[in-house]
Amino acid sequence: MSLLEVFDCFKIDIAVTGESGAGKSSLINAFLGLNPDDAGAAPTGAVETTKEATMYLHPNLPHVRLWDLPGMGTPSFGSKSYVKTMNFELYDMFMVVISERVRENNMLLVDEIEQQKKPYYLIRTKIDNEIRSQRRKNKFSEMHVLDQMRRDCKKYLKEKKLDPHVFLVSAIDTQNYELQKLTDTLKDEVSQLKVEVFSSFLDNILNGGWIKARYATNHIQQTRKLQAEDITTLQNMYKHTGFGAAKVSVVLQALSHFQLDVAVLGETGSGASTFVNALIGLENEECGAASASISNPAMSLRYPDVRFWDISGIEGVMDYSINEMKEVLNCYDFFIIIVSDWQKARHLTLAKAVEEIRKHYLLVQTKVGLSFTDSK
Numbered sequence: 515m516s517l518l519e520v521f522d523c524f525k526i527d528i529a530v531t532g533e534s535g536a537g538k539s540s541l542i543n544a545f546l547g548l549n550p551d552d553a554g555a556a557p558t559g560a561v562e563t564t565k566e567a568t569m570y571l572h573p574n575l576p577h578v579r580l581w582d583l584p585g586m587g588t589p590s591f592g593s594k595s596y597v598k599t600m601n602f603e604l605y606d607m608f609m610v611v612i613s614e615r616v617r618e619n620n621m622l623l624v625d626e627i628e629q630q631k632k633p634y635y636l637i638r639t640k641i642d643n644e645i646r647s648q649r650r651k652n653k654f655s656e657m658h659v660l661d662q663m664r665r666d667c668k669k670y671l672k673e674k675k676l677d678p679h680v681f682l683v684s685a686i687d688t689q690n691y692e693l694q695k696l697t698d699t700l701k702d703e704v705s706q707l708k709v710e711v712f713s714s715f716l717d718n719i720l721n722g723g724w725i726k727a728r729y730a731t732n733h734i735q736q737t738r739k740l741q742a743e744d745i746t747t748l749q750n751m752y753k754h755t756g757f758g759a760a761k762v763s764v765v766l767q768a769l770s771h772f773q774l775d776v777a778v779l780g781e782t783g784s785g786a787s788t789f790v791n792a793l794i795g796l797e798n799e800e801c802g803a804a805s806a807s808i809s810n811p812a813m814s815l816r817y818p819d820v821r822f823w824d825i826s827g828i829e830g831v832m833d834y835s836i837n838e839m840k841e842v843l844n845c846y847d848f849f850i851i852i853v854s855d856w857q858k859a860r861h862l863t864l865a866k867a868v869e870e871i872r873k874h875y876l877l878v879q880t881k882v883g884l885s886f887t888d889s890k
């Protein structure tokens with residue numbers, strides 16, 4: 515899998531959060547284009563409804579996963595423990611849903627998200643209700659009411675010198691107000707967010723001492739599984755490193771699929787093929803025994819992450835210049851050099867070449883039984 519393919523599978527996790535009953539699940543249904551009773555819709559209701567974080571795929575943004583979180587400030591999800599219980603560090607972005615007016619709980623959420631340096635939108639919902647009740651007043655102006663609501667949302671943010679996007683929406687009257695603007699803005703911003711989250715994620719794992727990832731990335735470079743254009747993309751991504759990201763399991767999974775390439779080297783007749791077969795648990799005579807070669811690796815359930823390449827008959831390699839030899843050896847991660855006759859010096863040349871490319875090897879003597887008989 516190339517890095518670009520890994521990037522393609524990468525998903526952005528957006529948590530829809532807010533107080534209980536604010537209209538989080540209804541907003542998700544509006545994104546999905548579903549009515550509350552439709553199959554696949556998020557359950558909504560007049561009582562505490564969402565009891566656990568539930569994921570919905572965004573219908574038009576394939577890289578976006580929307581998470582419908584339970585509401586904050588109920589006996590089951592008290593305000594103080596809410597952020598911790600909801601594992602905010604798992605999400606890449608937030609939509610803080612507010613209905614009626616801005617409350618202390620809303621600002622607690624904003625503070626936490628700001629602290630995690632993650633992007634968020636503030637969404638004032640149920641606008642249709644507000645407009646309907648204000649309409650009864652004599653001097654009603656829809657624009658004025660909307661403006662007032664926007665200013666109310668921004669007031670507390672301004673005090674903290676924060677300026678996130680604020681949208682005024684109705685999950686019921688989806689054609690009016692700012693649901694479309696919210697959808698368009700998200701669409702515009704999510705590609706850049708994905709680049710930032712992905713590069714920051716790679717940065718975390720590569721510099722965070724996560725050995726497997728470090729190994730895997732070295733490995734894809736060494737085996738040229740990382741293509742030139744991947745490297746350019748990666749470099750460009752790093753230029754924009756921004757928000758921190760915690761979990762995105764798809765990358766971990768992809769990286770863990772990279773395999774260790776072990777080259778088994780030995781002169782013709784040294785017993786390299788027999789050795790590979792013994793290593794992977796197949797006897798020579800056995801049907802389907804490892805036909806490892808320079809073009810076909812042998813694999814076995816015994817070592818699921820290892821590919822054994824049989825490069826016996828090193829004469830071919832030995833005729834190369836030292837630089838050409840290093841180039842060939844660079845395609846592998848680890849070497850097993852088979853020695854059946856210590857009188858020959860070829861294994862020494864190979865071992866030296868492996869050392870020069872700073873990789874590791876084992877020298878394995880085969881046919882020990884024979885030498886033992888000889889020496890007798």
Ligand SMILES: Nc1nc2c(ncn2[C@@H]2O[C@H](COP(=O)(O)OP(=O)(O)OP(=O)(O)O)[C@@H](O)[C@H]2O)c(=O)[nH]1
Binds near residue numbers: 560584640
């Ligand atoms: N008029 C109107 N009603 C809304 C809107 N959004 C939600 N509601 C109503 O508000 C109530 C609560 O909506 P939910 O979407 O279940 O709210 P929630 O935030 O998911 O609730 P919990 O999951 O229990 O925290 C429901 O009766 C909805 O029909 C809206 O934009 N306009």
Ligand SMILES: [Mg+2]
Binds near residue numbers: 540
């Ligand atoms: Mg809900």
